[in-house]
Structures are given as C-alpha cells and as structure tokens.
Amino acid sequence: xxxEIVDPVAEAEEAxxxxxxxxxxxxxxxxxxxxxxLALLMAVLGPILAPFDPNQGDLSFANVGPFGQHLLGxxxxxxxxxxxxxxxxxxxxxxxxxxxxxxxxxxxxxxxxTAWFGGKxxxxxxxxxxxxxxxxxxxxxxxxxAVFGPxxxxxxxxxAIAYSPYVARVLRGAALKERAMTYIAALEVQGFGAWRLxxxxxxxxxxxxxxxxxxxxxGFAMVDLAAISFxxxxxxxxxxxxxxxxxxxxxxLLQGYPLVSISAVLCxxxxxxxxxxxxDRLDTSSKAVNR
Amino acid sequence: xxxxxxxxxxxxxxxxxxxxxSVRNLRxxxxxxxxxxxxxxxxxxxxxxxxxxxxxxxKTTVARMICGLEKPTSGTITACGRDRSKPAxxxxxxxxxxxxxQIVFQDPYSSLDPRQSGAELIDEVLRVHHDHDAADxxxxxxxxxEVVGLDQRQINAxxxxxxxxxxxxxxxxxxxxxxxxxxxxxxxxxxxxxSIQAQVLNVLADIRDDRGISYILISHDLAVVRQLTExxxxxxxxxxxxxxxxGQVLDDPQHPYTKLLRASVPGPGWKPQRMRDRIAAxx
Numbered sequence: 001x002x003x004e005i006v007d008p009v010a011e012a013e014e015a016x017x018x019x020x021x022x023x024x025x026x027x028x029x030x031x032x033x034x035x036x037x038l039a040l041l042m043a044v045l046g047p048i049l050a051p052f053d054p055n056q057g058d059l060s061f062a063n064v065g066p067f068g069q070h071l072l073g074x075x076x077x078x079x080x081x082x083x084x085x086x087x088x089x090x091x092x093x094x095x096x097x098x099x100x101x102x103x104x105x106x107x108x109x110x111x112x113x114t115a116w117f118g119g120k121x122x123x124x125x126x127x128x129x130x131x132x133x134x135x136x137x138x139x140x141x142x143x144x145x146a147v148f149g150p151x152x153x154x155x156x157x158x159x160a161i162a163y164s165p166y167v168a169r170v171l172r173g174a175a176l177k178e179r180a181m182t183y184i185a186a187l188e189v190q191g192f193g194a195w196r197l198x199x200x201x202x203x204x205x206x207x208x209x210x211x212x213x214x215x216x217x218x219g220f221a222m223v224d225l226a227a228i229s230f231x232x233x234x235x236x237x238x239x240x241x242x243x244x245x246x247x248x249x250x251x252x253l254l255q256g257y258p259l260v261s262i263s264a265v266l267c268x269x270x271x272x273x274x275x276x277x278x279x280d281r282l283d284t285s286s287k288a289v290n291r
Numbered sequence: 292x293x294x295x296x297x298x299x300x301x302x303x304x305x306x307x308x309x310x311x312x313s314v315r316n317l318r319x320x321x322x323x324x325x326x327x328x329x330x331x332x333x334x335x336x337x338x339x340x341x342x343x344x345x346x347x348x349x350k351t352t353v354a355r356m357i358c359g360l361e362k363p364t365s366g367t368i369t370a371c372g373r374d375r376s377k378p379a380x381x382x383x384x385x386x387x388x389x390x391x392x393q394i395v396f397q398d399p400y401s402s403l404d405p406r407q408s409g410a411e412l413i414d415e416v417l418r419v420h421h422d423h424d425a426a427d428x429x430x431x432x433x434x435x436x437e438v439v440g441l442d443q444r445q446i447n448a449x450x451x452x453x454x455x456x457x458x459x460x461x462x463x464x465x466x467x468x469x470x471x472x473x474x475x476x477x478x479x480x481x482x483x484x485x486s487i488q489a490q491v492l493n494v495l496a497d498i499r500d501d502r503g504i505s506y507i508l509i510s511h512d513l514a515v516v517r518q519l520t521e522x523x524x525x526x527x528x529x530x531x532x533x534x535x536x537x538g539q540v541l542d543d544p545q546h547p548y549t550k551l552l553r554a555s556v557p558g559p560g561w562k563p564q565r566m567r568d569r570i571a572a573x574x
Contacts, residue, residue: 182402186462189358190416190469191389193382200415201404 107167
C-alpha cells in the first residue's frame with residue numbers, strides 16, 4: 001500500500017485555485033461535463049445535425065416506432081422525434097441558461113449593493129426582494145404571457161425576475177460576511193474605491209456560490225420553461241422544443257405510445273441533473289481548495 | 292500633491308515641530324453607548340504612542356476613526372495637515388489619506404484576500420496609488436518583502452500557504468506600500484505566539500528606525516507597549532484616565548485603573564484571588 005503525501009505548500013504553488021478545483025471533480029463531475037458538452041453541441045448544431053425536417057409530418061407514420069434512420073420513431077403527427085429533439089435543444093437549453101444568467105446578474109447586483117451600503121439601501125432593497133419573493137415564477141410567467149402575449153421571451157423574463165430574489169437572499173448573506181472581513185477594511189484604508197473592492201475582491205471570493213446558484217437556477221428554469229411551454233404559454237407549436245414535445249407527446253401517451261414524451265423528458269432530466277451535479281461538485285471542491 | 296515618491300528627502304523638509312497626527316475632542320456614540328469621549332492627543336513625527344485599556348474601552352474605535360473606517364460623532368482628526376474627520380468625497384482624496392495613515396489589524400487570517408498573494412496585493416496597491424511601470428513595481432515588492440523579512444517564495448504564495456506570523460508580515464508590507472507617515476497597529480501582534488511576536492516586533496522597530504514612521508500601538512500587552520512606544524494613553528470606558536511617558540505610566544501608575552492594569556500582569560507572587568478583590572473594589 002502506498003501513501004500519497006500531499007505537500008500543501010507545493011500544491012498551493014503549482015496551480016491556480018481554479019485549476020485545482022477542476023482537478024477534484026471526480027467521475028460524477030466529469031460525466032456531468034460530458035452530458036453538458038453534448039447538450040451544448042445539440043443546442044448549437046442541432047438544426048444541422050437533424051437528419052430530417054423537424055416540422056415535416058406524415059400522418060401515415062403517426063406514432064410509429066423506431067426503424068431505419070428514424071432512431072426514435074415518429075410523434076403523433078408523423079414527425080421524426082430525433083430531429084425534433086436535436087432542434088428543440090436550442091430553446092430548451094439557451095432559454096434556461098439565459099433565464100439563469102439574467103437572474104444571477106440581477107440577484108448578485110442586488111446582493112452586492114445591499115451588503116456594501118447597508119442601512120437604508122439594504123432595508124429598502126429587502127422590502128422589494130420580499131415583495132417579488134411572494135410571486136411564484138410560473139404565476140409571474142402566466143401574467144407576463146397575458147400582458148405581452150405568449151412567447152419564450154416573456155416567459156423567460158418573468159422567470160428571471162421571479163428567481164432573482166433567491167439569488168439576492170443567498171448572496172447577500174455571503175457578501176455581508178465577506179464585507180466584514182478585515183482585508184476589505186484594510187483595502188478601504190488604502191483608498192480603494194467601492195467598485196474595485198466589489199469587482200476585484202468581494203465578488204471573486206463569493207464566485208463559487210454564484211456559480212452554484214446559477215446551476216441550481218438553470219435546473220429550475222429548464223423545468224419551469226418546459227412547464228410553461230407545456231401550458232402553451234412559452235415556445236409556440238409547431239416549433240420544436242423539449243417542453244413542447246412533452247406537451248405534444250401526451251396525446252401519443254394516451255394512445256399507448258410514450259416514446260415521444262419520455263425521450264424529451266429524459267433529455268430535460270439528464271441536462272438538469274448534470275448541471276446540478278456539476279454545480280454541487282464545483283462548490284464543494286472549491287471550498288476544499290480555497291479555505 | 293507631490294507625494295508621489297515621498298522619500299526621506301521630502302520628509303526632512305517637513306516641519307519636525309508639527310504633529311503628524313492631531314486628534315481633538317474626539318467623540319463616538321453608538322446608539323446610546325458612548326464609545327469614545329473627549330479624546331485629544333498629538334503624535335509627533337517618528338514618535339510612537341500606545342493606547343492601552345481593557346476590551347471595550349474604546350481603543351479600537353479610536354483606531355477605526357483615525358483611519359477612516361468609522362465616522363466620528365464629533366471632534367476633529369488631522370493627519371499631515373489634512374482634515375480627515377469626515378468621509379472622503381473623492382477618490383483622489385481617499386487615496387491621499389491612504390498615503391498618510393495605514394493600519395495593521397489583529398487577525399492575520401481575515402486580513403488578507405485568500406485569492407491574492409502578497410506580491411499581487413502590493414502590486415495592486417502600487418498600481419492604485421502611483422503610475423510606476425511593471426519593473427519598478429516588481430522592485431518595490433521585492434524591497435518591501437525584504438523589509439518585513441519574507442523570502443521570494445513566501446511573498447508569492449497565497450495566504451493559505453503562510454503561517455500567522457508570515458501573513459502579518461504581508462499585512463505590514465501592504466501597509467508600508469503607500470509609504471505612510473502614521474501606522475496604526477491594532478493588536479497587531481496579539482494573535483501571534485510569543486517567539487513570532489518578538490520577531491515581528493523587531494521588524495516593526497527596524498522599520499520605524501529606517502523610515503521615521505510614527506506608530507499608534509493599540510494593545511493590552513504592557514510588555515509590547517514598553518518595547519515599542521515612548522508615550523502611553525490609558526483608556527477606560529471611552530475616557531482617557533492617564534497619559535504620560537510610557538516608562539513612567541507603567542512603572543509609576545497614578546490612576547487606580549492603570550495600577551489595576553499593571554497589577555493584572557501575572558508575575559512572581561501574583562495571586563488570582565487578590566486580583567479578583569481589587570477588580571471588585573474598582574467596580
């Protein structure tokens with residue numbers, strides 16, 4: 001049996017903290033990265049990779065199982081399921097990513113501003129955050145659909161706004177803790193401005209938490225966007241989208257042909273799970289490296 | 292201001308009779324609690340002042356007000372002829388103040404950004420304050436590392452790879468990077484073990500001799516006070532109860548509270564029970 005001796009000083013010197021965080025991912029982390037890369041490839045190249053026209057249906061093939069080049073068979077309107085999955089990846093993934101990104105940007109900004117200035121700014125922002133908290137994301141999205149008409153944009157924007165208080169809440173606590181550290185005070189005495197302190201010192205030190213929040217929200221956003229599309233208020237049929245496919249698949253499901261819904265659901269679950277696992281792994285391993 | 296490279300030459304031209312730091316009737320109230328009341332003192336160039344007192348006596352609040360982290364309720368603070376009683380309005384003013392007074396905190400573990408090495412930290416401070424080129428900054432970083440006694444590896448390591456004493460040396464180097472006239476040491480060696488404490492104190496004494504810097508030493512450790520300062524102010528519940536030459540205050544305390552502080556240091560024949568009685572009598 002051999003014992004691995006890790007010299008912390010040598011380890012600290014040989015690579016940046018971010019590098020070492022990656023090194024500790026483990027196999028779950030790497031599989032997650034694999035799934036995410038695959039999903040991103042689908043989202044970017046889907047329309048090129050799709051072997052058939054995703055919207056061209058032939059009713060004589062309705063609910064016909066896989067054969068030949070049609071690896072996943074046909075949906076209830078005789079459209080190629082694999083092609084629709086490949087094309088539908090774009091709205092599902094980029095839509096969710098955009099929602100998570102906007103929510104994280106709004107939430108982080110709110111958290112930093114409230115933690116930095118404290119006092120009245122903090123109190124006012126907290127009231128606003130609590131009010132937005134009271135609206136469930138889906139409800140806000142339905143409201144947005146009613147006002148601006150059903151589309152991916154209005155649904156996504158509503159979700160992003162609904163999610164941002166969660167980010168703000170969690171990050172405000174972390175930012176307050178970091179703000180109280182004496183290294184921030186020491187740099188204030190040096191004459192550093194609030195902007196530099198936040199952007200170059202405070203933000204990087206809560207970055208692992210921000211990434212973790214982003215990945216959690218990505219999962220939420222993907223499922224919620226699919227649910228909104230399922231309700232017919234997000235991406236509009238016949239445009240291919242994983243959420244829309246789950247919705248359309250329900251007629252086939254009732255006729256005893258579950259493959260359409262199941263394939264779209266599996267795609268959603270795989271991507272959400274991969275992103276959540278990765279976020280979790282990044283969070284724990286960066287904590288192990290940095291503290 | 293031409294304090295860009297304020298070396299010994301410009302220092303000599305400053306009037307030695309002018310206090311480098313002047314505090315007048317300083318008062319700080321938190322809610323209904325008076326933390327500091329009517330504090331007045333002058334600090335002459337190259338001289339060092341100790342502020343001693345028990346926890347909660349207001350000495351750290353004084354330090355925070357002097358370096359601008361806390362706003363005084365009333366009173367004035369003047370450093371190098373510049374009033375700093377109110378928060379700086381402009382970035383240039385804030386930086387100029389940073390070149391006058393610096394501070395080294397007590398806890399070496401939270402006083403450094405965990406993602407930044409000592410060299411990167413000092414480099415950033417230099418970039419904020421001056422427009423030296425990269426080679427100059429590198430030279431200054433190396434000089435400061437030598438002054439505080441850190442080798443090439445230590446100054447380039449992240450804080451987590453350094454010991455408490457080494458981190459405190461980085462913090463001292465950071466404070467010296469702006470070449471301040473006044474350095475506040477807020478219990479700066481209290482968290483270090485005795486042998487490391489002695490090393491850091493030697494570094495601080497050397498720095499003062501070389502640079503003519505003035506120290507304000509906030510401490511409860513009377514041995515450290517004796518080693519590093521000429522003057523001492525004793526605070527109790529926010530008020531100055533005794534002041535004078537350090538040797539005199541420590542050897543021949545006049546105020547009962549100072550006597551108590553002095554007697555609280557364990558030594559031969561020291562009995563806890565007797566201390567308890569004296570503290571009870573004080574209260």
